[in-house]
Amino acid sequence: MASMKGKPLQMGFYNGSTPDIAVSLLGKVLLHIVDGNILSGRIVETEAYLSQGDPACHAARGMTPRNRPMFGPPGRAYVYFIYGNHFCFNITTAPEGVGEAVLIRALEPVSGREEMSARRNTSDGRLLCSGPGRLCQALGIDRSCNQADLSSGSLLLLDDGCIYDDIVAVPRIGIKTAADLPLRFYPAGNQFVSRRT
């Protein structure tokens, strides 16, 4: 069916540096099948979190029960609960033993808009998936998705050939340390990013 068009990203996709992968993820489709519904969106905003020189990274102070997935193999989900209300979805990168990941901050809705609107309690397309907590609510991503292999199963990353050029690199959102590193990426002018500043 058209909404599932595209090939799942394989291990080889995760070979480069984490910032490079964060850029390469722009345009890919994140898809979640829940209760037979296909919920998906195109990735339009990412942030890289690094193991070296990046105190804002959850893994900066070594492995803990929460950040353990970051130290696992690449291409898996790292989902955590934050601020008492929200989930954040990350994609693990770097070889096993190295704690790095890419936070997905915004999607452009692709399929399952009606179901996503119901989950988000809004029909405003811009408010559906523009923000790390919002996209998790829209796609039904929660703790049960943690560590999922994103190349197979009900939570998938797909390549349908979409390429963005003119990618912007700017400082990340909501962090207090390493706040100057330009590790946040999005296509210039994209209307679905969480903030345009």
Next chain:
DNA sequence: TGGCAGATTTTA
């Protein structure tokens, strides 16, 4: 546009 409450987990 800006400030703040909300509500829970994790870590120090």
Next chain:
DNA sequence: AAAATCTGCCAA
């Protein structure tokens, strides 16, 4: 105990 990779609502 304090901070946390946030969001929605409300007042100006």
